[in-house]
Amino acid sequence: MSVVEQVDVSTRAAAIEYAIRDVVIPAVELEAQGHEIIRLNIGDPLAYEGLPTPEHMVTAFKAALDRQDNGYGPSYGIPELRSAIAFAESAKGWNCSPDDVYVTHGVTEALQVIFAAFLEEGDTVLVPGPHYPPYMAYPQMYGGNTVEYRLDPEDGWRIDLEDIRSKMDDTVRLLVLINPNNPTGNVAKPEEIDSFIAIANDWPKCTIVADEIYDGLDFTGQQCSVASRSKSTPVITLNGVSKVYFAPGWRVGYMAWHDPSGTLVAVRDGVERLLRSRLCASTPAQHGFLAGLVDDQGWLEGHCERIRRRMDYCLKRIASIDGLECEAPGGAFYLFVRITDPEIAANDKSFVLDLLHQHHVLLVHGSGFSPEYGSGHFRMVCLPPVEVLAEALDRIEAFLGD
Numbered sequence: 001m002s003v004v005e006q007v008d009v010s011t012r013a014a015a016i017e018y019a020i021r022d023v024v025i026p027a028v029e030l031e032a033q034g035h036e037i038i039r040l041n042i043g044d045p046l047a048y049e050g051l052p053t054p055e056h057m058v059t060a061f062k063a064a065l066d067r068q069d070n071g072y073g074p075s076y077g078i079p080e081l082r083s084a085i086a087f088a089e090s091a092k093g094w095n096c097s098p099d100d101v102y103v104t105h106g107v108t109e110a111l112q113v114i115f116a117a118f119l120e121e122g123d124t125v126l127v128p129g130p131h132y133p134p135y136m137a138y139p140q141m142y143g144g145n146t147v148e149y150r151l152d153p154e155d156g157w158r159i160d161l162e163d164i165r166s167k168m169d170d171t172v173r174l175l176v177l178i179n180p181n182n183p184t185g186n187v188a189k190p191e192e193i194d195s196f197i198a199i200a201n202d203w204p205k206c207t208i209v210a211d212e213i214y215d216g217l218d219f220t221g222q223q224c225s226v227a228s229r230s231k232s233t234p235v236i237t238l239n240g241v242s243k244v245y246f247a248p249g250w251r252v253g254y255m256a257w258h259d260p261s262g263t264l265v266a267v268r269d270g271v272e273r274l275l276r277s278r279l280c281a282s283t284p285a286q287h288g289f290l291a292g293l294v295d296d297q298g299w300l301e302g303h304c305e306r307i308r309r310r311m312d313y314c315l316k317r318i319a320s321i322d323g324l325e326c327e328a329p330g331g332a333f334y335l336f337v338r339i340t341d342p343e344i345a346a347n348d349k350s351f352v353l354d355l356l357h358q359h360h361v362l363l364v365h366g367s368g369f370s371p372e373y374g375s376g377h378f379r380m381v382c383l384p385p386v387e388v389l390a391e392a393l394d395r396i397e398a399f400l401g402d
Protein backbone atom coordinates (compact mmCIF):
# COMPACT_ATOMS: atom_id res chain seq x y z
CA MET A 1 0.00 0.00 0.00
CA SER A 2 1.41 3.41 -0.91
CA VAL A 3 2.00 5.82 1.95
CA VAL A 4 0.24 9.17 1.53
CA GLU A 5 2.66 12.02 2.11
CA GLN A 6 1.19 14.32 4.73
CA VAL A 7 1.02 18.10 4.51
CA ASP A 8 2.81 19.74 7.45
CA VAL A 9 0.83 21.33 10.24
CA SER A 10 2.12 24.67 11.53
CA THR A 11 4.08 24.50 14.78
CA ARG A 12 1.58 27.01 16.20
CA ALA A 13 -1.41 24.73 15.71
CA ALA A 14 0.46 21.60 16.72
CA ALA A 15 1.32 23.20 20.07
CA ILE A 16 -2.29 23.97 21.00
CA GLU A 17 -3.74 22.02 23.90
CA TYR A 18 -7.06 22.56 25.64
CA ALA A 19 -7.30 19.90 28.31
CA ILE A 20 -10.96 20.65 29.13
CA ARG A 21 -12.10 19.54 25.68
CA ASP A 22 -9.19 17.24 24.75
CA VAL A 23 -10.49 14.69 27.29
CA VAL A 24 -13.85 14.72 25.52
CA ILE A 25 -12.38 12.75 22.59
CA PRO A 26 -12.14 9.41 24.50
CA ALA A 27 -15.47 10.19 26.23
CA VAL A 28 -17.22 10.50 22.86
CA GLU A 29 -15.74 7.16 21.78
CA LEU A 30 -17.16 5.52 24.91
CA GLU A 31 -20.53 7.19 24.32
CA ALA A 32 -20.53 5.87 20.76
CA GLN A 33 -20.13 2.38 22.26
CA GLY A 34 -23.32 2.99 24.27
CA HIS A 35 -21.86 4.04 27.64
CA GLU A 36 -23.39 6.93 29.55
CA ILE A 37 -20.70 9.32 30.77
CA ILE A 38 -21.16 11.74 33.67
CA ARG A 39 -19.43 14.80 32.29
CA LEU A 40 -17.91 17.02 34.95
CA ASN A 41 -15.34 18.56 32.65
CA ILE A 42 -16.81 21.72 31.10
CA GLY A 43 -17.88 24.84 32.96
CA ASP A 44 -21.14 25.12 31.05
CA PRO A 45 -24.14 25.63 33.36
CA LEU A 46 -26.55 24.98 30.48
CA ALA A 47 -25.41 21.38 30.35
CA TYR A 48 -27.20 20.79 33.68
CA GLU A 49 -30.67 21.19 35.08
CA GLY A 50 -31.73 24.28 37.03
CA LEU A 51 -29.28 26.87 35.71
CA PRO A 52 -30.95 28.30 32.59
CA THR A 53 -30.19 31.51 30.74
CA PRO A 54 -32.63 34.12 32.20
CA GLU A 55 -35.86 34.25 30.22
CA HIS A 56 -35.74 38.03 29.59
CA MET A 57 -32.34 37.65 27.92
CA VAL A 58 -33.62 34.85 25.68
CA THR A 59 -36.65 36.99 24.79
CA ALA A 60 -34.42 39.94 23.83
CA PHE A 61 -32.22 37.69 21.68
CA LYS A 62 -35.33 36.26 19.95
CA ALA A 63 -36.83 39.73 19.49
CA ALA A 64 -33.67 40.81 17.64
CA LEU A 65 -34.05 37.81 15.33
CA ASP A 66 -37.76 38.54 14.79
CA ARG A 67 -37.17 42.14 13.76
CA GLN A 68 -34.44 41.00 11.35
CA ASP A 69 -31.65 42.55 13.40
CA ASN A 70 -29.38 40.00 11.78
CA GLY A 71 -26.98 42.26 9.93
CA TYR A 72 -23.34 43.03 10.60
CA GLY A 73 -22.95 45.33 13.59
CA PRO A 74 -20.25 47.89 14.41
CA SER A 75 -16.84 46.27 14.97
CA TYR A 76 -16.49 47.41 18.58
CA GLY A 77 -20.04 46.42 19.55
CA ILE A 78 -23.54 47.89 19.28
CA PRO A 79 -23.58 51.32 20.98
CA GLU A 80 -26.37 50.47 23.47
CA LEU A 81 -24.40 47.47 24.71
CA ARG A 82 -21.11 49.39 24.94
CA SER A 83 -22.91 52.04 27.04
CA ALA A 84 -24.52 49.44 29.30
CA ILE A 85 -21.18 47.66 29.83
CA ALA A 86 -19.49 51.02 30.56
CA PHE A 87 -22.22 51.76 33.11
CA ALA A 88 -21.82 48.32 34.73
CA GLU A 89 -18.01 48.64 34.88
CA SER A 90 -18.24 52.21 36.27
CA ALA A 91 -20.54 50.88 38.99
CA LYS A 92 -17.62 48.65 40.04
CA GLY A 93 -15.63 51.78 40.88
CA TRP A 94 -13.74 53.12 37.89
CA ASN A 95 -14.46 55.63 35.19
CA CYS A 96 -15.34 53.51 32.13
CA SER A 97 -16.69 55.24 29.04
CA PRO A 98 -18.47 53.44 26.17
CA ASP A 99 -15.37 54.10 24.01
CA ASP A 100 -13.30 52.01 26.44
CA VAL A 101 -15.45 48.95 25.72
CA TYR A 102 -14.90 46.48 22.87
CA VAL A 103 -17.39 43.65 22.40
CA THR A 104 -15.93 40.32 21.23
CA HIS A 105 -16.86 36.70 20.54
CA GLY A 106 -16.40 35.90 24.19
CA VAL A 107 -13.41 36.56 26.40
CA THR A 108 -11.56 33.93 24.41
CA GLU A 109 -11.53 36.10 21.30
CA ALA A 110 -10.57 39.15 23.37
CA LEU A 111 -7.52 37.21 24.57
CA GLN A 112 -6.42 36.44 21.03
CA VAL A 113 -6.81 40.09 20.03
CA ILE A 114 -4.88 41.29 23.09
CA PHE A 115 -2.03 38.83 22.53
CA ALA A 116 -1.90 39.72 18.83
CA ALA A 117 -1.70 43.44 19.62
CA PHE A 118 0.82 43.32 22.50
CA LEU A 119 3.26 40.52 21.81
CA GLU A 120 6.47 40.41 19.82
CA GLU A 121 8.95 37.55 19.62
CA GLY A 122 10.37 36.81 23.09
CA ASP A 123 7.73 38.72 25.07
CA THR A 124 6.28 37.17 28.20
CA VAL A 125 2.75 36.75 29.49
CA LEU A 126 2.87 36.12 33.25
CA VAL A 127 -0.17 34.10 34.30
CA PRO A 128 -1.38 32.37 37.47
CA GLY A 129 -0.44 28.70 37.85
CA PRO A 130 -2.86 26.95 37.57
CA HIS A 131 -4.92 28.87 35.00
CA TYR A 132 -7.54 28.64 32.25
CA PRO A 133 -5.66 26.86 29.38
CA PRO A 134 -5.83 29.47 26.55
CA TYR A 135 -3.46 31.66 28.58
CA MET A 136 -0.85 29.01 27.83
CA ALA A 137 -2.02 27.99 24.34
CA TYR A 138 -2.42 31.37 22.62
CA PRO A 139 0.62 33.57 23.39
CA GLN A 140 2.96 31.22 21.51
CA MET A 141 0.95 31.85 18.34
CA TYR A 142 2.19 35.44 18.48
CA GLY A 143 5.80 34.70 19.39
CA GLY A 144 5.26 35.13 23.12
CA ASN A 145 5.96 32.81 26.04
CA THR A 146 3.70 32.04 28.94
CA VAL A 147 5.38 31.96 32.34
CA GLU A 148 3.37 30.98 35.41
CA TYR A 149 3.47 32.59 38.81
CA ARG A 150 2.62 30.40 41.77
CA LEU A 151 -0.71 30.19 43.51
CA ASP A 152 -0.14 28.70 46.96
CA PRO A 153 -1.89 25.31 47.31
CA GLU A 154 -1.25 25.32 51.06
CA ASP A 155 -3.09 28.61 51.49
CA GLY A 156 -6.29 28.28 49.44
CA TRP A 157 -4.39 28.98 46.19
CA ARG A 158 -3.62 32.53 47.28
CA ILE A 159 -1.44 34.61 44.91
CA ASP A 160 2.27 34.24 45.72
CA LEU A 161 3.26 37.89 45.35
CA GLU A 162 6.94 37.17 45.99
CA ASP A 163 6.95 34.69 43.12
CA ILE A 164 5.47 37.35 40.81
CA ARG A 165 8.10 39.86 41.94
CA SER A 166 10.88 37.38 41.19
CA LYS A 167 9.54 36.71 37.68
CA MET A 168 8.96 40.29 36.55
CA ASP A 169 11.34 41.75 33.96
CA ASP A 170 11.26 43.95 30.88
CA THR A 171 9.87 41.20 28.68
CA VAL A 172 6.64 40.91 30.72
CA ARG A 173 4.08 42.76 28.62
CA LEU A 174 1.00 41.28 30.24
CA LEU A 175 0.43 40.28 33.86
CA VAL A 176 -2.77 38.26 34.25
CA LEU A 177 -5.12 37.88 37.19
CA ILE A 178 -8.11 35.53 36.95
CA ASN A 179 -10.42 36.51 39.81
CA PRO A 180 -12.23 34.35 40.88
CA ASN A 181 -9.73 31.88 39.50
CA ASN A 182 -10.46 28.97 37.21
CA PRO A 183 -9.69 26.20 38.20
CA THR A 184 -9.00 26.90 41.91
CA GLY A 185 -11.89 29.25 42.79
CA ASN A 186 -9.56 31.51 44.79
CA VAL A 187 -10.82 35.08 45.21
CA ALA A 188 -8.10 37.68 45.75
CA LYS A 189 -8.60 40.13 48.60
CA PRO A 190 -8.57 43.86 47.80
CA GLU A 191 -5.22 44.35 49.59
CA GLU A 192 -3.67 41.50 47.56
CA ILE A 193 -4.89 43.21 44.41
CA ASP A 194 -3.27 46.46 45.54
CA SER A 195 0.07 44.67 45.98
CA PHE A 196 -0.38 42.97 42.61
CA ILE A 197 -0.94 46.35 40.94
CA ALA A 198 2.04 47.87 42.79
CA ILE A 199 4.30 45.16 41.35
CA ALA A 200 3.11 45.83 37.78
CA ASN A 201 3.46 49.55 38.34
CA ASP A 202 7.26 49.21 38.65
CA TRP A 203 7.41 47.94 35.06
CA PRO A 204 6.26 50.60 32.57
CA LYS A 205 5.82 48.16 29.68
CA CYS A 206 3.49 45.93 31.69
CA THR A 207 -0.31 45.95 31.36
CA ILE A 208 -2.60 43.99 33.66
CA VAL A 209 -5.21 41.66 32.18
CA ALA A 210 -8.01 41.15 34.74
CA ASP A 211 -10.20 38.21 33.77
CA GLU A 212 -13.29 38.78 35.90
CA ILE A 213 -15.67 36.47 34.03
CA TYR A 214 -16.74 34.79 37.31
CA ASP A 215 -17.11 38.05 39.27
CA GLY A 216 -20.80 37.58 40.11
CA LEU A 217 -20.09 34.07 41.40
CA ASP A 218 -18.25 35.27 44.50
CA PHE A 219 -19.02 33.65 47.85
CA THR A 220 -16.58 35.78 49.86
CA GLY A 221 -18.10 39.21 49.30
CA GLN A 222 -14.51 40.44 48.73
CA GLN A 223 -14.23 40.20 44.95
CA CYS A 224 -13.45 43.60 43.44
CA SER A 225 -12.59 45.07 40.09
CA VAL A 226 -8.83 45.40 39.50
CA ALA A 227 -9.38 48.50 37.33
CA SER A 228 -11.20 50.18 40.21
CA ARG A 229 -8.02 49.99 42.31
CA SER A 230 -5.46 51.07 39.71
CA LYS A 231 -4.51 54.74 39.60
CA SER A 232 -1.76 54.58 36.98
CA THR A 233 -1.15 50.99 35.78
CA PRO A 234 -3.19 50.10 32.69
CA VAL A 235 -5.77 47.35 33.22
CA ILE A 236 -7.82 45.50 30.60
CA THR A 237 -10.91 43.97 32.21
CA LEU A 238 -12.47 40.89 30.62
CA ASN A 239 -16.02 39.70 31.16
CA GLY A 240 -19.10 38.52 29.27
CA VAL A 241 -22.26 36.43 29.19
CA SER A 242 -20.72 32.98 29.55
CA LYS A 243 -20.65 32.47 33.32
CA VAL A 244 -22.54 35.09 35.34
CA TYR A 245 -25.29 35.40 32.69
CA PHE A 246 -25.44 31.67 32.00
CA ALA A 247 -25.23 31.93 28.21
CA PRO A 248 -21.83 30.53 27.13
CA GLY A 249 -23.12 29.39 23.74
CA TRP A 250 -23.93 32.93 22.68
CA ARG A 251 -20.23 33.71 22.39
CA VAL A 252 -20.36 37.31 23.58
CA GLY A 253 -17.88 38.97 25.88
CA TYR A 254 -15.92 42.19 26.14
CA MET A 255 -12.73 43.93 27.09
CA ALA A 256 -12.86 47.26 28.89
CA TRP A 257 -9.70 49.38 28.77
CA HIS A 258 -8.59 51.43 31.77
CA ASP A 259 -5.54 53.45 30.72
CA PRO A 260 -5.13 56.13 33.38
CA SER A 261 -1.65 57.23 32.22
CA GLY A 262 -2.48 57.15 28.50
CA THR A 263 0.31 54.72 27.58
CA LEU A 264 -1.77 52.39 25.42
CA VAL A 265 -2.73 54.68 22.51
CA ALA A 266 -0.68 52.79 19.90
CA VAL A 267 -1.59 49.29 21.08
CA ARG A 268 -5.23 50.28 21.24
CA ASP A 269 -5.05 51.43 17.63
CA GLY A 270 -3.70 47.94 16.83
CA VAL A 271 -6.59 46.34 18.71
CA GLU A 272 -9.12 48.42 16.81
CA ARG A 273 -7.53 47.41 13.49
CA LEU A 274 -7.74 43.76 14.50
CA LEU A 275 -11.37 44.13 15.55
CA ARG A 276 -12.34 45.84 12.30
CA SER A 277 -10.65 43.08 10.33
CA ARG A 278 -12.76 40.40 12.02
CA LEU A 279 -15.99 42.36 11.37
CA CYS A 280 -18.16 42.15 14.50
CA ALA A 281 -19.61 40.00 17.28
CA SER A 282 -23.05 38.37 16.88
CA THR A 283 -25.68 41.14 16.65
CA PRO A 284 -28.72 39.34 18.14
CA ALA A 285 -26.61 37.86 20.94
CA GLN A 286 -25.49 41.38 21.86
CA HIS A 287 -29.15 42.36 22.31
CA GLY A 288 -29.59 39.38 24.63
CA PHE A 289 -26.60 40.47 26.72
CA LEU A 290 -27.93 44.04 26.81
CA ALA A 291 -31.18 42.81 28.38
CA GLY A 292 -29.16 40.96 31.02
CA LEU A 293 -27.24 44.10 31.94
CA VAL A 294 -30.12 46.56 32.07
CA ASP A 295 -32.83 44.40 33.63
CA ASP A 296 -33.17 43.41 37.26
CA GLN A 297 -30.50 40.91 38.34
CA GLY A 298 -32.40 39.44 41.29
CA TRP A 299 -32.59 36.08 39.48
CA LEU A 300 -28.83 35.58 39.98
CA GLU A 301 -29.29 34.93 43.70
CA GLY A 302 -31.28 31.75 42.98
CA HIS A 303 -28.67 30.48 40.54
CA CYS A 304 -25.84 31.21 43.01
CA GLU A 305 -27.74 29.52 45.83
CA ARG A 306 -28.19 26.37 43.71
CA ILE A 307 -24.49 26.33 42.80
CA ARG A 308 -23.51 26.85 46.46
CA ARG A 309 -25.67 23.90 47.55
CA ARG A 310 -24.19 21.64 44.90
CA MET A 311 -20.65 22.75 45.73
CA ASP A 312 -21.16 22.29 49.49
CA TYR A 313 -22.42 18.78 48.85
CA CYS A 314 -19.27 17.96 46.84
CA LEU A 315 -16.98 19.45 49.49
CA LYS A 316 -18.60 17.36 52.23
CA ARG A 317 -18.38 14.19 50.18
CA ILE A 318 -14.77 14.80 49.18
CA ALA A 319 -13.80 15.39 52.82
CA SER A 320 -15.07 11.87 53.54
CA ILE A 321 -13.21 10.15 50.68
CA ASP A 322 -9.83 8.66 51.51
CA GLY A 323 -7.23 9.91 49.06
CA LEU A 324 -8.80 13.28 48.20
CA GLU A 325 -8.52 16.77 49.71
CA CYS A 326 -10.05 20.06 48.71
CA GLU A 327 -10.38 23.48 50.27
CA ALA A 328 -13.59 25.44 49.89
CA PRO A 329 -13.23 27.83 46.96
CA GLY A 330 -14.17 31.50 47.25
CA GLY A 331 -16.00 31.66 43.93
CA ALA A 332 -16.74 30.26 40.45
CA PHE A 333 -18.16 26.72 40.18
CA TYR A 334 -15.22 24.36 40.22
CA LEU A 335 -13.38 22.26 42.74
CA PHE A 336 -9.67 21.70 42.24
CA VAL A 337 -9.16 18.48 44.15
CA ARG A 338 -5.82 17.21 45.46
CA ILE A 339 -5.00 13.50 45.00
CA THR A 340 -3.11 12.58 48.16
CA ASP A 341 -1.56 9.26 47.08
CA PRO A 342 1.80 10.31 45.56
CA GLU A 343 1.82 7.40 43.13
CA ILE A 344 -1.61 8.24 41.68
CA ALA A 345 -0.90 11.96 41.85
CA ALA A 346 2.27 11.53 39.80
CA ASN A 347 0.16 10.82 36.73
CA ASP A 348 -3.08 12.76 37.09
CA LYS A 349 -3.92 12.36 33.40
CA SER A 350 -3.85 8.55 33.72
CA PHE A 351 -6.06 8.87 36.79
CA VAL A 352 -8.61 10.86 34.78
CA LEU A 353 -8.49 8.56 31.75
CA ASP A 354 -8.65 5.35 33.81
CA LEU A 355 -11.60 6.72 35.79
CA LEU A 356 -13.29 7.61 32.52
CA HIS A 357 -12.77 4.17 30.98
CA GLN A 358 -13.56 2.13 34.09
CA HIS A 359 -16.28 4.19 35.81
CA HIS A 360 -17.51 6.59 33.10
CA VAL A 361 -16.96 9.87 34.94
CA LEU A 362 -15.21 12.66 33.05
CA LEU A 363 -12.95 15.07 34.98
CA VAL A 364 -10.02 17.19 33.82
CA HIS A 365 -6.46 16.46 34.96
CA GLY A 366 -4.85 19.24 36.99
CA SER A 367 -1.70 19.23 34.87
CA GLY A 368 -3.92 20.43 31.98
CA PHE A 369 -4.22 23.71 33.88
CA SER A 370 -0.53 23.88 34.72
CA PRO A 371 2.09 21.17 34.38
CA GLU A 372 4.09 22.82 37.16
CA TYR A 373 1.47 23.91 39.68
CA GLY A 374 -1.62 21.89 38.81
CA SER A 375 -0.36 18.33 38.57
CA GLY A 376 -1.54 15.86 41.19
CA HIS A 377 -5.06 17.36 41.07
CA PHE A 378 -8.24 17.13 39.07
CA ARG A 379 -10.88 19.73 38.35
CA MET A 380 -14.55 18.90 38.61
CA VAL A 381 -17.49 21.20 37.89
CA CYS A 382 -20.12 21.39 40.64
CA LEU A 383 -22.99 22.39 38.36
CA PRO A 384 -25.05 19.18 38.03
CA PRO A 385 -27.89 18.41 40.44
CA VAL A 386 -26.87 16.70 43.70
CA GLU A 387 -28.13 13.24 42.55
CA VAL A 388 -25.76 13.35 39.57
CA LEU A 389 -22.88 14.60 41.72
CA ALA A 390 -23.62 11.87 44.27
CA GLU A 391 -23.41 9.17 41.60
CA ALA A 392 -20.18 10.65 40.19
CA LEU A 393 -18.57 10.84 43.63
CA ASP A 394 -19.68 7.29 44.45
CA ARG A 395 -17.88 6.14 41.34
CA ILE A 396 -14.75 8.19 42.12
CA GLU A 397 -14.71 6.73 45.63
CA ALA A 398 -15.12 3.21 44.27
CA PHE A 399 -12.31 3.79 41.78
CA LEU A 400 -9.93 4.99 44.51
CA GLY A 401 -10.89 1.95 46.60
CA ASP A 402 -10.23 -0.49 43.71
Ligand SMILES: Cc1ncc(COP(=O)(O)O)c(C=O)c1O
Pocket residue numbers: 043105106107108109132178181182211213239240241242248251252253
Ligand atom coordinates in the same frame (compact mmCIF):
# COMPACT_ATOMS: atom_id res chain seq x y z
C1 LIG B 1 -11.10 32.27 33.33
C2 LIG B 1 -11.91 32.13 32.08
N1 LIG B 1 -11.86 33.09 31.15
C3 LIG B 1 -12.58 32.99 30.01
C4 LIG B 1 -13.37 31.88 29.76
C5 LIG B 1 -14.12 31.78 28.47
O1 LIG B 1 -14.87 32.92 28.27
P1 LIG B 1 -15.78 33.07 26.97
O2 LIG B 1 -16.82 32.00 27.00
O3 LIG B 1 -16.35 34.45 27.15
O4 LIG B 1 -14.87 32.96 25.79
C6 LIG B 1 -13.44 30.85 30.68
C7 LIG B 1 -14.24 29.64 30.40
O5 LIG B 1 -14.22 28.66 31.08
C8 LIG B 1 -12.69 30.98 31.87
O6 LIG B 1 -12.72 30.03 32.79
